Amino acid sequence: MPNNAALAVGLGLGAVLLTLPSGDFHLEDWGFAKRLVLCVAAGVTVLVLVRLHRLLFQPLELLRTPEDVGYIAEDGRTKARAANEARRRRKVGELPPVYPNGWYRVLDSHMLGRGEVRSAYILGQQLVVFRGHDGKAHVLDAYCPHLGANLAVGGRVLGNCIECPFHGWQYRGSDGKCEKIPYSDKVPEFAQVRRWPSCEVNQQVLIWFHCDGLEPQWSVPEQPEVANGQWVYRGRTEHFINCHIQEIPENGADIAHLGHLHTPGLPSGVDLRYTNSKTWEFVRHDWKVEWDPEPEPNSHCSQMRVNHSLTLFGCRLPLLDLRVVARQVGPGVVFLRFDHSFLGRGLMMHCVTPVEPLLQCVTHTMFYQRNIPAVVPKFILKGESIQFERDVMIWNNKMYISKPLLVKEDAAVRRHRRWFSQFYSQNSPQLEYRRDTLDF
Numbered sequence: 474m475p476n477n478a479a480l481a482v483g484l485g486l487g488a489v490l491l492t493l494p495s496g497d498f499h500l501e502d503w504g505f506a507k508r509l510v511l512c513v514a515a516g517v518t519v520l521v522l523v524r525l526h527r528l529l530f531q532p533l534e535l536l537r538t539p540e541d542v543g544y545i546a547e548d549g550r551t552k553a554r555a556a557n558e559a560r561r562r563r564k565v566g567e568l569p570p571v572y573p574n575g576w577y578r579v580l581d582s583h584m585l586g587r588g589e590v591r592s593a594y595i596l597g598q599q600l601v602v603f604r605g606h607d608g609k610a611h612v613l614d615a616y617c618p619h620l621g622a623n624l625a626v627g628g629r630v631l632g633n634c635i636e637c638p639f640h641g642w643q644y645r646g647s648d649g650k651c652e653k654i655p656y657s658d659k660v661p662e663f664a665q666v667r668r669w670p671s672c673e674v675n676q677q678v679l680i681w682f683h684c685d686g687l688e689p690q691w692s693v694p695e696q697p698e699v700a701n702g703q704w705v706y707r708g709r710t711e712h713f714i715n716c717h718i719q720e721i722p723e724n725g726a727d728i729a730h731l732g733h734l735h736t737p738g739l740p741s742g743v744d745l746r747y748t749n750s751k752t753w754e755f756v757r758h759d760w761k762v763e764w765d766p767e768p769e770p771n772s773h774c775s776q777m778r779v780n781h782s783l784t785l786f787g788c789r790l791p792l793l794d795l796r797v798v799a800r801q802v803g804p805g806v807v808f809l810r811f812d813h814s815f816l817g818r819g820l821m822m823h824c825v826t827p828v829e830p831l832l833q834c835v836t837h838t839m840f841y842q843r844n845i846p847a848v849v850p851k852f853i854l855k856g857e858s859i860q861f862e863r864d865v866m867i868w869n870n871k872m873y874i875s876k877p878l879l880v881k882e883d884a885a886v887r888r889h890r891r892w893f894s895q896f897y898s899q900n901s902p903q904l905e906y907r908r909d910t911l912d913f
């Protein structure tokens with residue numbers, strides 16, 4: 474319930490209470506001011522209860538727009554203008570190909586009911602996502618080859634096909650073939666839209682991209698605790714980041730940045746101009762991290778093992794030590810498993826999906842032990858989001874350096890680049906500049 478609605482309900486309730494007779498209590502004995510106070514008190518109580526209920530039991534949903542985070546809006550400029558300027562003026566560097574081969578999250582399963590149609594813009598492509606009446610999700614190119622209507626804008630699901638809103642041609646979700654043209658006896662053999670290989674696992678719909686059109690070369694592993702309902706949904710965050718996709722996973726192998734960017738306590742916030750302020754200096758995070766690729770047959774996976782501890786006034790709080798194993802599967806999906814002695818266990822799915830060459834949509838989706846109060850995983854998710862937004866401020870403004878100046882302690886960055894290069898092939902799309910501007 475939104476805050477305003479809660480307040481209105483509370484005020485209404487207060488007003489009703491005021492009209493009820495109660496024993497020796499006579500409302501008419503009360504002055505207008507007292508009645509008003511009672512009414513407001515009832516309203517505020519309901520508001521507090523609703524907020525408390527939300528905090529303790531509802532999932533945390535933190536959805537940021539592309540301008541929200543990671544830009545400095547100074548001299549009276551709006552955030553949108555600051556973001557725009559930073560994007561135009563930024564030197565991008567010599568980039569690797571922009572769309573690595575792999576699986577990418579499209580949406581969460583609950584966003585797509587049976588017979589529903591959604592539009593998606595991913596990898597610079599307009600796609601239509603729909604769920605057939607048999608419950609299976611399908612992803613096709615959005616533009617109808619007949620006269621170019623967008624199937625996601627007004628198209629409807631008929632059985633396991635999508636019907637174009639313009640002239641009613643029907644395309645099968647399973648292979649994209651046109652099955653029926655309502656005003657013609659014959660369907661041309663080649664009438665077809667591109668079908669994207671997709672899967673639905675861990676309550677998400679994902680698509681497979683390969684620049685040469687190859688079928689999936691690995692699968693996204695199902696997480697048993699999510700599949701069997703032991704771990705339940707506790708919220709998600711969504712961010713849009715202006716950088717090359719590789720910068721984001723590279724963070725996991727960039728061990729040195731943890732000891733600098735992520736050491737200030739969470740109360741120091743996300744604006745890097747202030748995170749080292751003296752006020753919150755007594756709260757520090759300590760990180761011990763290792764990063765390694767996995768051997769065959771899982772060479773498309775890598776692991777980051779993290780031991781996190783919190784210190785207050787220089788004293789470590791061992792009870793809050795947290796172990797995390799982040800397993801990256803291909804370029805776009807990471808499973809972070811949390812293990813804590815009394816705060817329980819859970820899983821955060823971190824998904825990076827390229828929207829455009831230099832725009833990434835990143836979601837963190839939290840599943841946690843059902844018997845642990847929701848406030849615990851929500852706090853972890855919020856903490857992760859604060860730390861992540863510090864990275865966002867770096868990514869949004871940095872250039873990609875193809876030949877970085879590294880010291881021996883940075884060796885994992887180089888190893889990570891070697892590992893990540895397996896997701897590019899000869900025909901992987903490169904960034905193209907527009908004719909007369911540096912926009913892409």
Ligand code: FES
Pocket residue numbers: 617618619620621622637638639640641642
């Ligand atoms: S444009 Fe789709 S049926 Fe004509």
Ligand SMILES: [Fe+2]
Pocket residue numbers: 724730734735860864
């Ligand atoms: Fe980071």
